[in-house]
Amino acid sequence: MxxxxxxxxxxxxxxxxxxxxxxxxxxxxxxxxADHCVDxxxxxxACPMGALVxxxxxxxxxxAVKDRYDVVxxxxxxxxxxxxxxxxQRGLSVLLLEKxxxxxxxxxxxxxxxxxxxxxxxxxxxxxxSAQVRKARITxxxxxxxxxxxxxxxxxxxxxxxxxYILERRVFDRVLAEKAAAAGARVLVKxxxxxxxREGGVVVGVRAxxxxxxxDVASRVVIGADGVESRVxxxxxxxxxLPQRDLMSCAQFLLAGVDIDPECTYYYLDxxxxxxxxxxxxxxxxxxxxxxxxxxxxLPAEPPVELLIRFVEGHxxxxxxxxxxLIVGGVPVGLPPSPLVSDGCLLIGDAARQVDPLxxxxxxxxxxxxxxxxxxxxxxxxxxxxxxxxxxxxxxEWAEGxxxxxxxxxxxxxxxxxxTRVGERFMRLFAVSIGAGM
Numbered sequence: 001m002x003x004x005x006x007x008x009x010x011x012x013x014x015x016x017x018x019x020x021x022x023x024x025x026x027x028x029x030x031x032x033x034a035d036h037c038v039d040x041x042x043x044x045x046a047c048p049m050g051a052l053v054x055x056x057x058x059x060x061x062x063x064a065v066k067d068r069y070d071v072v073x074x075x076x077x078x079x080x081x082x083x084x085x086x087x088x089q090r091g092l093s094v095l096l097l098e099k100x101x102x103x104x105x106x107x108x109x110x111x112x113x114x115x116x117x118x119x120x121x122x123x124x125x126x127x128x129x130s131a132q133v134r135k136a137r138i139t140x141x142x143x144x145x146x147x148x149x150x151x152x153x154x155x156x157x158x159x160x161x162x163x164x165y166i167l168e169r170r171v172f173d174r175v176l177a178e179k180a181a182a183a184g185a186r187v188l189v190k191x192x193x194x195x196x197x198r199e200g201g202v203v204v205g206v207r208a209x210x211x212x213x214x215x216d217v218a219s220r221v222v223i224g225a226d227g228v229e230s231r232v233x234x235x236x237x238x239x240x241x242l243p244q245r246d247l248m249s250c251a252q253f254l255l256a257g258v259d260i261d262p263e264c265t266y267y268y269l270d271x272x273x274x275x276x277x278x279x280x281x282x283x284x285x286x287x288x289x290x291x292x293x294x295x296x297x298x299l300p301a302e303p304p305v306e307l308l309i310r311f312v313e314g315h316x317x318x319x320x321x322x323x324x325x326l327i328v329g330g331v332p333v334g335l336p337p338s339p340l341v342s343d344g345c346l347l348i349g350d351a352a353r354q355v356d357p358l359x360x361x362x363x364x365x366x367x368x369x370x371x372x373x374x375x376x377x378x379x380x381x382x383x384x385x386x387x388x389x390x391x392x393x394x395x396x397e398w399a400e401g402x403x404x405x406x407x408x409x410x411x412x413x414x415x416x417x418x419x420t421r422v423g424e425r426f427m428r429l430f431a432v433s434i435g436a437g438m
Contacts (some may be wrong), residue, residue: 001037002044006030007190008051008211010101014429015043015052049211063188063210068218069095070381071374072206073185073225074193074232076103079366080225081176082121086374088183092381095217096177096185097208099192099226104173106255108329109363110252110282110290112165114435117364118165121371122179127170130284133164134263136434140422141270149427164265164435165364166178167281176264196222196235196345202387203236203344210314221377221386222345228330230351232238236342240351244298246334248277248360254325257316260289268436269422273307275299276418277360279429281318291318294331294360296418304328333357335410336403341391348373354402357410358433368402409433 009031016024016031031051043052067091073084076098076159085095100106111130118124136148181187191210196203197218205218224232233240260266266281273279276296283289293308295301305328314320332353340347348354349366356365376394380386399407416426 001035001039002032002033002041003053004031005051005053005211007192007209008049010049010051010190011123012048014046014048018042018046023411025129036395045266051250052210058354063212065186065188065208065215065217066093067097067216068205069093069186070195070220071095071223071377072097072217072219072221073223074206075099075225075227075349075351076177076187076189077173077225077227077349078176078179078363079351079354079370080223081173081180082370083178083223083225083348083374084185084187084370085176086371087181087378088180089184090374090378092378092388094180095219096180096187097191098177098187098189098195102170102192103177103187103189104170106327107169107325108327109127110280110292110360111169111284112164112361113167113363114164114267117367121181121367122175124165128168128175129165130168130288131166131262131282132266133166133283135261136267136431138427138431139266139268140427141272142177142422144272146268149431163357166265166284193222193226193232196232201343203342205318220344220381221391223370223373223377224345224347224351225349225366226351227349228332230347232345232432233337233347233351236345236347238337238339238345238347238379240337240347242334242353242355245276245296246332246353246357247297248294248333249297249304249330250277250292250294250331250360251308251326252290253308253312253323253329254284254288254327255291255318256288256324258287258289258291258321265434268311269427269430270311274302276398279308279311283367287321288324289318289321289403292327297330299418331355331360333360333410333413335407336398338395339388339392340395340398341388343388344386344391346373346377346391346394354406356433357406357413358430365402365406369398372397404408425432 025032099311195207197205249390268279274293277294279293348369354365355362380390
């Protein structure tokens, strides 16, 4: 019977269209071969990836990948791509691995970013900016009754603090990876790191697996940028396990056909529908919006997607729209593990839990961490020492910079238990954190 190479299958459905026995079923992210397959082999030639294999099929050719790089970066989100870009600019040989077949997809983000976060990285580009927002509305929901919150007295903020961008992450992430490639990094998609290589307890590379099979790739340093589900940290002996209270379980719809202010972000604090978190509405232009919510994972509640449906159905201006995309995921809102580095390895971005504990925003932190990590790694390689002691400069500088703000926000979040996050003091903190220039 025909077998499916899951590392090669790209879920295109071409094989299904030529099967005369209805023996192939394309589900969302995998292809199923039924027991009544008659081995006619018509599907083999139809598959553009060579993912369907008859019994005794030959091995597939591998891409042009060197056996050794200075740096291997695992994960091509904003943190990983910036790290690869910076390292390549500093003259290092870099391999950037992305387990998904398309960088930036699926989106697992509300897609908001401030102009300050872009400075020094990219100039704003309409190709990856869906909307520019200048206002924010915060609504408190108590006992089913909504009340728009206004600070008393007004918060004194800088004139541009309420300006922000809503991104098209599918494009934005790819642009960053393209910058890394243009600087000289080798980028591979649909290729996972399935383990680390070690010599005497020191990380010296990765075992990579892709459509072409698996191979060992040596490196001086491995940078783990593999997201909230990071395995690199675990393999390197770093404790990245999150307590439930430090994880937000999230669901988001992209709605089309809604009627909202295209320059305003909306936030709802509702302990019934979003216990320990909040609901957001971010405009995407042309009557579209990201509408999502996050709940603290240790608080009893319905699944977030069901709570989100209730929220949308309870607001006519949203209920009139159609769901064109559903995304779900977890957002770490704890503190980075300590240590963040081991001999020959370090973590950045969501893998390092470098997400704002109050807002759940992580793009800017990830990009800053990626650049800092690459600079430290370049200096360590130049000095000929990639031990934990040498790489620890990254952890120290992070803690003294962006990490200081994260630690403060974590303390503030802990100071206000979920049931108290409707008071004036917390609301003012939240407003400042989201950049709401009232």
